[in-house]
Amino acid sequence: MATIPVDPLEKVVVKLPPPAFSDIAKASNDLINKDFYHAAAAALEVKLKAPNGVSFTAKGTSAHEGPVSSSLEGKKALANGTHSLPFPSSLVHCLSLPIRLFESDYFQSFPHFRCLRSGLQVHYRSSTFSPSDFQPKRVIIFLTYRRPGISITQSWNTANLLSTKVELDNTFASGLKTEVLSNFNPAKGNQGQKLNFHFKQANFHGRVFADLNPSGAVSTTADAVLSHEGFLVGGEVGYDVQKAAITKYSAAVGYTTATYNAAITATNSLNVFAASYYQKVNAAVEAGAKATWDAKQGSAVGLELAAKYKIDPASFAKAKINNLGIASLAYNTKVNRGLTFGIGGSFDTQKLNEAGHKLGTSFTFEG
Template sequence: MSSIDVKIPVPKVFLAPIPAFSDIGKTANDIINKDFYHNAAAALEVKLKAPNGVNFTTKGTSPQGDNPISASVEGKKALDKGTLNLDLFAAYIPFDLMYSLPFVIIFNGTPGRLGHSDAFKRVSLKAFLRSTGISITQSWNTADVLMTKVELANTLANGLKAELTNNFSPSKGSKGQKLSLYFQQPQFHTRAFFDLNAQQALTANVDGVIGYEGFLVGGEAGYDVQKAAITRYSASVGYSTAQYNAAILATNNLSIFSALYYQKVNSAVEAGVKASYDVKSSSTVGIEVASKYKIDPLSFMKAKINDRGIASLAYNTKVNTGFTFGIGASFDTQKLNEAGHKIGASFTFEG
């Protein structure tokens, strides 16, 4: 008598990579906060890629009210192993910083005395790269701050990413430096940020998340080196899958508690809810509920409302391969006959 083996397939549960501490509950936060365009009267973003591989991003925002327009221009280049001729856009480059990087820099010409005329000179350089995973980002904004960031991903160790950022104002001098370290493995994700401000005060912030089969536990702490004191601490727990996730966060020295829940209802509908309570200054629980509906592969709509009766609507569509348009509005449902409602639009061009 022969036997028959019957194998019943067991569905695999998809578990996302361990998120960073600030990303616990990110899907719910994105549903509630992202792609609502009423916060700015108009926002413009232009993304271009040069033939040499440099990605340029220009952003401009016209805020609500009488606040001034803000704008920035950014260039980012991912460097490959070998020899690269890189023509950086007009920005001040901290030369001492570049000499400390894991590649050799040869400059065209000798930089002169730093001033407004020198700060915006175009600098051509040749880089002999010793490793891959390196990128350079430079930006300049309307606050007259020039930012240079060097990223090294999986260069020093597998799973380790390091970022060194220098902020400089041609009119006011150094605005500070920041070293950021990210280390991610299958079961944990940890980060460390060391910030040296313009007054040479050093602060450190460290956070970490460990996970097992979708369960997440994380913590964060901030430390002031000059004062030798802990300045902040937070904690969180969560559970995450591809279809839904939930998280509870205790931030601001465990004085603000938030609960977030996200669910992908089906292929077209997503929903998120957030409840928050401030132990020190609030006697009520703040609640926000939001939903996203995918109209077609190129368009979606979003809606949300909070416990104060503020309702927001948004629509986003990709007109063609190079243009995305978004429009949104916010209404106080308890004061519909009064001024104070907001409307805004977003224009994104890619090429």
């Protein structure tokens, strides 16, 4: 492997592949939707990893109404992992934080960086950086890259559906991830196959999903996102091969920085519009909002507000409320190394003296 010269760098252009189309508003969507436990009366998740690298995940959910659902999943990664690349311990003045995957003329002059740049991961240390300070600092850069490999995941759920997924990451081309999925029901036979492609580069993220259903019909969905200096533009289109017709189309624009991001999406053939905003107020507080309007149904604008407070390194609390007066609260804590506990509730603030409120708990065991 070639040796990287130790000449100090004055500036590095820091770049990260843009998010997938469905993740353009991920920060606000996660804040509003994730880690609220009232959706199920109780949820249990057990994660185990065998010495040979096989990971097992068992999940069980008890709904407020209806039967208990569960699934068992096993995953094995073949020839995956990370490998360190030599790099000078130079202090680099970065243009933005957090540190991201980068690509510049300096690194492109070395063949092994050109072929591996899509898998590069950047790690940094800085004695002067604090989570509440997002100004550029001088930091020490370290590099690793993911080796090409194959992951196999198999699962079985209470609907008697056997699913197999084979992932080939950076195998056929740098930045390309291929997924082959197959579903089988012992009582009903073949339940369809899927072939997915994910392609990432510094300013581009594209995906193609091909779905073959049991009847033989093929439908595809493709989306792409372009980024430039924090701005994001993306589009999605669905196509039915058998009917030779477009089934759906969507578009989105966004802007993201280290501390906040905003996005406007138009989905369901440009009939459902959503505007979202997320901000990391400080090291402990996050806030977000989302407004949604369905032009086809002519409904009123729906509004959701949410906030998250990090109580300590092991626990946090979340709260949200919408325009209908439905308020949700949640608390999550890592009890110890192997147990995470969550509890939450949803309350109709306009009918506090009536039934209909929901409570839920979550237990996650890891070993």
